[in-house]
Amino acid sequence: MRYFLMGGGDGRRDEAGRMRHGGRWHTDTQWPPAGTRETAFYCHTSGELSRERPTATRAWVEYDFDPNDPVPTLGGQITSGEPVMVGGAFDQVPDERFYGARPPYLPLNSRPDVISLTTPPLEEPLVVAGPVTARLFISSSAPDTDFTVKLVDVHPPNEDYPHGFAMNLTEGIFRCRFHESFERPEPLEPGEVYEIEIPAPDTANRFEAGHRLRVDISSSDFPRFDVNSNTGVPEAVSRRKVVATNRVHMDADRSSAVLLWTQPG
Numbered sequence: 001m002r003y004f005l006m007g008g009g010d011g012r013r014d015e016a017g018r019m020r021h022g023g024r025w026h027t028d029t030q031w032p033p034a035g036t037r038e039t040a041f042y043c044h045t046s047g048e049l050s051r052e053r054p055t056a057t058r059a060w061v062e063y064d065f066d067p068n069d070p071v072p073t074l075g076g077q078i079t080s081g082e083p084v085m086v087g088g089a090f091d092q093v094p095d096e097r098f099y100g101a102r103p104p105y106l107p108l109n110s111r112p113d114v115i116s117l118t119t120p121p122l123e124e125p126l127v128v129a130g131p132v133t134a135r136l137f138i139s140s141s142a143p144d145t146d147f148t149v150k151l152v153d154v155h156p157p158n159e160d161y162p163h164g165f166a167m168n169l170t171e172g173i174f175r176c177r178f179h180e181s182f183e184r185p186e187p188l189e190p191g192e193v194y195e196i197e198i199p200a201p202d203t204a205n206r207f208e209a210g211h212r213l214r215v216d217i218s219s220s221d222f223p224r225f226d227v228n229s230n231t232g233v234p235e236a237v238s239r240r241k242v243v244a245t246n247r248v249h250m251d252a253d254r255s256s257a258v259l260l261w262t263q264p265g
Contacts, residue, residue: 007206032130070220125265137254143232172200
């Protein structure tokens with residue numbers, strides 16, 4: 001099999017105005033590629049993404065998710081959605097190109113309804129190639145809500161991108177009323193903690209030394225995914241929306257993490 005491993009570029013702007021992320025084709029006999037292993041990157045309330053498990057007895061991060069103000073989609077794997085959705089890789093800072101984006105166009109991870117977790121700058125290159133899964137321990141004030149996850153390659157600043165470049169790689173979503181099964185939806189009990197898994201499409205990317213891995217967790221990614229009303233009422237008949245207070249738990253017993261297939265670069 002052949003796969004395209006992104007990365008290896010110098011991170012500067014090319015003549016067409018695109019960031020040179022780089023990449024090349026590889027051949028292997030299996031997927032994930034030989035030599036990779038599943039690695040857990042744990043979420044910490046400090047905002048750090050780490051291979052070390054959290055040690056706190058009880059810890060979480062919470063935010064209010066308002067369905068009337070969803071997180072806008074900035075790029076992604078769907079490239080046939082124009083003019084509503086623009087596909088591809090973009091710095092995760094909205095502008096007028098993106099449906100639902102509003103001034104002052106601040107970075108997505110500055111929103112109060114986005115939990116952004118980042119590793120320290122890598123000392124050595126790291127290859128991530130294979131499935132991407134977020135295993136989260138969550139609770140909500142609502143009978144139903146969504147949780148989203150996005151994997152991002154954070155380039156360090158340079159002359160062309162003085163604030164760096166946060167490049168989206170893959171994203172996924174989970175609708176929580178299906179926490180038991182997709183055949184039998186069940187409402188959430190307010191405040192009860194549930195373990196969920198959010199699959200995202202496979203990716204293959206080389207994170208260069210000096211780059212950071214970033215994971216953004218929220219409850220919307222619109223218009224890539226429809227917006228949950230948080231009422232538990234099926235989408236076709238829902239007529240109202242409510243604000244949900246959502247928590248992601250990050251402690252020793254409920255260690256939320258993102259699972260990536262990795263190998264040294």
